[in-house]
Amino acid sequence: VREPLISKFVDDPESLSEAELSELLESLRQDPELVAKLKTHLELNELLSRRGAERSDLLAQVEYRVQAEGAQGAPLDPAAIKVEAERRSGRLERPAVPQWAPSLAAAALLVVGVLAYLLSGGPESQLGGAQSSAPRPSTTPSSTPPPSRTPTPTPPPSPTPTPPPSPTPTPPPSPTPTPPPSPTPTPPPSPTPVETPTPSDSPTPTPSETPTPSLTPIPGSEDRGPRVLSITGRVRVSEEGAPDQALVVGALVSPKQTLVAAADASATLAYSDSTTLTFARGAALRLEQKPKRVFLQDGVLEAEVAKQDRDMVLVTPHAEVRVLGTRFVLDAQESSTRVQVDSGRIRFKSRSSRRSIEVPAGEYARAARGARLLARPVRAAQGLLVLYTFQAGQGAAIRDRSGRAQPLDLKIESPQAVTWLPRGGLQLRSPAQIVSERPAKGLVEAIVPAQALTLEAWIRPSQSRVPGTEIRRVFSLSLGYHDKNFQFGQLEDTFAGLVRPNLGPARYDLLQSAKKSARKRLTHVVFTRDRSDLKLYVDGKLSSSKPAEGNFNTWDRRFFLRLGGARPGAPEVDSGATSWLGTYHLLAVYGRALSTADVKRNFESRF
Amino acid sequence: VSGSIAEQDFAELVRSTQGRVRAYIAGMGVATDEVDDLAQEVYIALYRKSDAVPEGVELIRWLKGIARHLCLSHFRKEGRRAKRQRVAIARLLEQAPDAFALAEADAEDASERALKGCLQKLPAAKRRLVELRYERSLAIDEIAKDFDKSAGALRVQLHRIRSALKSCIVRTLAEAT
Numbered sequence: 001v002r003e004p005l006i007s008k009f010v011d012d013p014e015s016l017s018e019a020e021l022s023e024l025l026e027s028l029r030q031d032p033e034l035v036a037k038l039k040t041h042l043e044l045n046e047l048l049s050r051r052g053a054e055r056s057d058l059l060a061q062v063e064y065r066v067q068a069e070g071a072q073g074a075p076l077d078p079a080a081i082k083v084e085a086e087r088r089s090g091r092l093e094r095p096a097v098p099q100w101a102p103s104l105a106a107a108a109l110l111v112v113g114v115l116a117y118l119l120s121g122g123p124e125s126q127l128g129g130a131q132s133s134a135p136r137p138s139t140t141p142s143s144t145p146p147p148s149r150t151p152t153p154t155p156p157p158s159p160t161p162t163p164p165p166s167p168t169p170t171p172p173p174s175p176t177p178t179p180p181p182s183p184t185p186t187p188p189p190s191p192t193p194v195e196t197p198t199p200s201d202s203p204t205p206t207p208s209e210t211p212t213p214s215l216t217p218i219p220g221s222e223d224r225g226p227r228v229l230s231i232t233g234r235v236r237v238s239e240e241g242a243p244d245q246a247l248v249v250g251a252l253v254s255p256k257q258t259l260v261a262a263a264d265a266s267a268t269l270a271y272s273d274s275t276t277l278t279f280a281r282g283a284a285l286r287l288e289q290k291p292k293r294v295f296l297q298d299g300v301l302e303a304e305v306a307k308q309d310r311d312m313v314l315v316t317p318h319a320e321v322r323v324l325g326t327r328f329v330l331d332a333q334e335s336s337t338r339v340q341v342d343s344g345r346i347r348f349k350s351r352s353s354r355r356s357i358e359v360p361a362g363e364y365a366r367a368a369r370g371a372r373l374l375a376r377p378v379r380a381a382q383g384l385l386v387l388y389t390f391q392a393g394q395g396a397a398i399r400d401r402s403g404r405a406q407p408l409d410l411k412i413e414s415p416q417a418v419t420w421l422p423r424g425g426l427q428l429r430s431p432a433q434i435v436s437e438r439p440a441k442g443l444v445e446a447i448v449p450a451q452a453l454t455l456e457a458w459i460r461p462s463q464s465r466v467p468g469t470e471i472r473r474v475f476s477l478s479l480g481y482h483d484k485n486f487q488f489g490q491l492e493d494t495f496a497g498l499v500r501p502n503l504g505p506a507r508y509d510l511l512q513s514a515k516k517s518a519r520k521r522l523t524h525v526v527f528t529r530d531r532s533d534l535k536l537y538v539d540g541k542l543s544s545s546k547p548a549e550g551n552f553n554t555w556d557r558r559f560f561l562r563l564g565g566a567r568p569g570a571p572e573v574d575s576g577a578t579s580w581l582g583t584y585h586l587l588a589v590y591g592r593a594l595s596t597a598d599v600k601r602n603f604e605s606r607f
Numbered sequence: 608v609s610g611s612i613a614e615q616d617f618a619e620l621v622r623s624t625q626g627r628v629r630a631y632i633a634g635m636g637v638a639t640d641e642v643d644d645l646a647q648e649v650y651i652a653l654y655r656k657s658d659a660v661p662e663g664v665e666l667i668r669w670l671k672g673i674a675r676h677l678c679l680s681h682f683r684k685e686g687r688r689a690k691r692q693r694v695a696i697a698r699l700l701e702q703a704p705d706a707f708a709l710a711e712a713d714a715e716d717a718s719e720r721a722l723k724g725c726l727q728k729l730p731a732a733k734r735r736l737v738e739l740r741y742e743r744s745l746a747i748d749e750i751a752k753d754f755d756k757s758a759g760a761l762r763v764q765l766h767r768i769r770s771a772l773k774s775c776i777v778r779t780l781a782e783a784t
Contacts, residue, residue: 004759007766011747013638013693021692028699039634039703044769044776046633046642047722048741050626058629058643059621062650353616372618464640515746520644 002027002034010041059372061521225287226269227252229276233265258286261299275312278302283332288315296337301330319367320349326361336368340378348373364605379605383454383592385443386561389607390426390584398426398434398563402588408436408443408561417564424585428462431579434563440477441557444485446591448552452530454590455488455497458607460522461582465493472580475563475587484508485555488527489580493518495543497527497536501550509550511536513543522585524603530593540603542596563587621650624667626719631671634705635678635697645681649674675701717783718776725775733768740765 005024009016016024028035228251235247239257247259253269259279261267266280271292279285283299292312294301305312307325314321316332319339326344330337339348341359349356350367359365363375387402388410396415400407412418417432447453457474466472471489478484487498494512501509511527511534526537535545565579586607594602628649632642652673653660660669682693726734736754739745751758 003763003766007762008759009636010766010769011762013636014688016689018689018692021689021696025692025695025699028696032703035699036703039700039705040773041766041769042633042636042700043630043705044773045639046630047718048737048769048772049639049642049744050629050719058625058646058650059618061643061647062621062654515749516640516744519640521647 006034006038006041009038010045225253225255226271226275226277229268229270231265231267234262235265235267236260236262253287255287255289258284258297260284271306273308274304274306275308276304296330296332298332301332303328303330315351316367318351320351320356322347322349328359336366338364338366340364348375377601377605379602380590380594380598383446383450383590385446385589385591386440386587388584388587389424390420390586391424393420393424395420404442406442408438408440410434410436410561410563421583425460425583427583428564428579428581430581431565432563433565436561438560439558440561443477443561443589443591444555444557444559447485448555450591451551452591452593453486453499453528454588454592454594455486455527456586456588456590456594456602457488457525457584458522458586459525459582459584461490461518461520461580463581464516464518464520466490466518466580467492470578471496471498473562473565473578474580474582474584475561477559477561479556479559483556483559485552485559488525490518490582495523495525495527495536495538497529497534499529499534499552500555501548501552502554503550507550509534509548511544511546513538517543524606526594526599526602528593528599533593535593537596537599537603540600561589617654620653620666624670625650627667628670628674630705631674632678634703635675635700636693637678637681641681645674645677648677652677717780721776721779721783722772724779725772728775729768729771733764736761736765737768 005016005020005027008020009024028038228247228249231247231249236244237247237251237253237257237259238244247267253259259267261280261283263282266278266283268276268278270276275292277285277294279296279299279301281300283301284297285299285301286295286297287293288295290313292308292310294312294314296314296316301314303314303323304327305323305325308323311322311324314323314330316330316337318332319337321328321330321339323344323346326346327342328344328346329340329342331339339346339359341361341363343361345358345360347356348359348365348367350373352367353373355373357365357373357375359375363377365373365375367373384402385404386400386408388398389401390398392399396412398410398412400409411434413433413435414431417428417430418434419427419429421427455475459474469491471487471491473487473489476484476487476489478487484498485500487496489496491512493516494514495518496510496512498508498510501507509529513525513536517523517538524537524539526535528535528537529548531551532548533545534548536543563584564581625646629642629646632645632649633639637645649670653670660666678697679694682697683690726737729737736750739750739753740747747758747761751761754761756764
C-alpha cells in the first residue's frame with residue numbers, strides 16, 4: 001500500500017490528494033525508516049533529474065535574477081543619484097547599489113562623489129594640448145570651432161557605435177572603480193599653431209555641422225596622446241581644479257582630463273599611428289599617464305587599434321583589455337563591462353577575479369563581479385528587422401535597436417502596468433498595451449517576399465502554466481486580438497507561434513513547443529517559418545516542428561506590432577484575458593528563418 | 608565566513624554548493640520542477656545578505672537554513688492544497704539523515720560519478736525508462752503510453768529502480784573509500 005503512495009509522492013507531490021497526503025503522513029509518523037526511505041528517493045530523484053536537458057543552469061539563472069531585479073541593497077544617496085543622472089543628461093539612472101558588502105557600497109559612493117566633484121567644477125581649467133593656454137570665451141562653452149588645417153578626404157570612423165544588447169550578467173560594482181588621477185602635468189602648448197583651433201563665437205553647432213578633420217601625424221606628438229578628430233553633440237572636458245569646458249576638434253587630450261559625452265553625443269580621438277577611439281552615449285573617458293593606457297569609467301568606446309609594438313591597454317572599473325592591433329567595442333556599464341571584438345583578438349581581464357581570457361573576432365565577453373568570464377558569440381545580424389533589448393530603465397518608449405534606417409519604436413500606453421527592472425528588462429505586472437508608433441509596414445514588406453520569418457524572445461513567464469485555451473500574447477503583428485499576421489505567446493505550459501497563411505479567414509498555422517517547456521524562468525524561445533516548415537526552439541534546442549501551409553501574400557500592411565495584452569475593456573478585445581504576464585529581456589524579428597546554428601548562436605550569445 | 612564572501616568568487620560558491628542545496632530542497636518534499644526555483648531564491652538571498660552570514664558558521668549550513676525557511680514558506684503559500692500535511696511531512700523529512708551524506712563538493716561529484724556507473728549496469732529496458740523520465744523529462748503518463756502500462760505501475764517500477772541505484776551508489780562510494 002505504501003509503495004505506490006511513496007512513488008507517487010516522489011514523482012509529483014502535487015498530484016496527491018489531501019486524503020492521500022494524510023495517509024502518507026500517518027504512515028511516516030509511525031515508521032521512521034519509511035521517512036528515511038522516502039528522503040532517499042527524493043534525493044535520488046533530484047540527482048537523476050540533474051541529468052535532464054531541461055535542467056537549467058542555476059548560476060546563470062541567479063545571475064539573471066540579480067541583474068534583472070537588482071540586489072536590493074541600501075539605496076544610494078539621493079544627491080549622488082541626482083549628480084549621476086544629470087551627468088547622463090537625465091536619460092539614464094544609476095541602479096541601486098547592491099549590498100554585497102558595506103565596503104563596496106562605500107567605494108561606489110566615493111566614486112560618485114569624486115565624479116560629482118570633477119563635474120561640478122572648481123577653479124578655472126584649461127583644455128589640454130595646444131589650445132590649453134589660450135583663454136576661452138566664457139560665452140561659448142559648447143562651441144566647436146573648426147580647425148584651421150585643410151581637411152583631407154579621410155573619413156572618420158563611425159561616431160556612434162551601437163553595440164548589441166547587453167546581457168549584463170550581474171553583481172556589485174567593482175571595489176576599485178576609479179584609479180587615482182594622473183600626476184602627469186598637462187603637456188605644453190603645441191609648437192604647431194596650425195593645429196590650434198580658433199575659438200568661435202558661433203552658437204553650438206548641431207552634430208551635422210561639426211567639422212571632421214583628417215588624421216594627420218603631428219611631428220613630435222607621438223608621446224603626447226591623441227587629438228580630437230571629430231565630435232557629435234556635446235562632449236565636455238573636465239580637469240581637477242578647473243571648470244568644465246566643451247571639448248573641441250583638434251584638441252590634444254592630456255592625461256589629467258576626463259572627457260564626458262552627453263547621452264546622445266560621441267567623439268573620436270585619433271593617435272598619430274591611426275589608432276582611433278570613439279566614445280559615445282554618456283561615456284566618461286580619461287587617458288592615464290601613458291598615452292596608450294586609457295581608462296573608461298563608463299559608457300561605450302569603439303576602438304580601432306593600429307598594430308602596436310607594445311600592448312595598448314584599456315581599463316574599466318571591471319576589466320582590462322590588452323591589444324596589439326584590432327577593432328573592438330568596449331561598453332562599461334554600472335556593474336559590468338562588455339567587449340565585442342570585430343577583428344583580431346584581444347586579452348580581456350576581469351579586475352575582480354583577476355582571470356583573463358582571449359576574445360576572438362565575432363565574439364564578446366562581459367566582466368562583472370561574481371559572473372563567469374566567458375567569450376560568447378555575437379548574435380546573428382543578417383535579416384534583422386527589429387530588436388528590443390529593454391535597457392531604457394524608465395519612460396514610456398521602447399527603442400528599436402536593430403540599427404535599421406527606420407526604427408520601429410514602441411510606446412507603453414499603460415505605464416502603470418509595467419515595471420522597468422533596475423538592470424534591464426521590462427516586467428508586465430498586469431495587462432498592458434504596448435504598441436508600435438506606426439503600422440509595421442516594413443516588417444510585412446520584408447517578410448512577405450521572403451516567405452520566411454523568425455520571432456525570437458528572451459522572456460521570463462510569471463506562470464509556468466497559464467489557464468484557458470487562448471494564446472497569451474507575448475507579441476504579435478496585429479490590428480486587434482483577432483486580426484493578426486503573426487503572434488507569439490504562451491499557451492498553457494507551452495510556447496506557441498502562429499502565422500496567417502492565405503488559406504481563408506481565421507485560418508492560422510499554429511505550432512506549440514513540447515509540454516512543460518514554458519517554465520517560470522528565463523527562457524530563450526525562437527519560432528521560425530520558411531516555405532517548408534514551422535519550428536520552435538527552446539533554449540537553443542529544437543522543441544517541435546511541422547510542415548508549413550500556404551503563403552503570406554494576404555498579409556495586411558496596416559497591422560501594428562503589439563506586446564502583452566490589451567487593457568480590460570479595450571475596444572478591440574473583450575477583456576485583458578489574453579494578456580501574457582512576465583518579463584521581457586529581448587524581442588527580435590528577422591525577415592528569414594534562422595538556421596539551427598543561428599538559433600544556437602543567439603542562445604549562447606544570451607542578451 | 609561572512610567577511611570573506613565579498614572576496615570570494617560568487618560563481619564558485621554556487622558551483623561548489625548547489626548540488627547539496629538542491630538535494631536538501633528535494634529532500635524536504637518539494638516537486639522536482641520547483642527545486643530550481645527555490646534553489647535560485649537561496650542564492651539570491653546569499654547574494655543580497657552575504658553580510659548576514661554569521662562569523663564561524665559553515666556556509667552550507669547557512670544555505671540549508673535559508674532553504675528550510677523557503678521550503679516551509681513554499682508549502683504554506685496562499686492557495687496551496689493540504690498545507691498542513693505538506694509542512695508536517697517536510698518536518699519529518701528534515702529529521703531524517705541525508706541519503707548520501709554529501710558533506711563536501713567532492714563527495715557530490717563522487718556520487719554523480721557513481722550514479723553514472725550504476726546506470727550503465729541497469730538492464731536496457733530499465734535504463735530506457737530512466738532516460739525517458741529523467742533525461743528527456745517526459746511525464747509518466749506519456750511514458751506509460753509507450754510502455755503500454757499504467758502510470759501507477761511505471762511509478763512503482765521507477766521506485767524499484769531507484770532503490771537498486773541507491774544500493775549500487777552506496778556500494779560504489781564505500782569501495783572508493
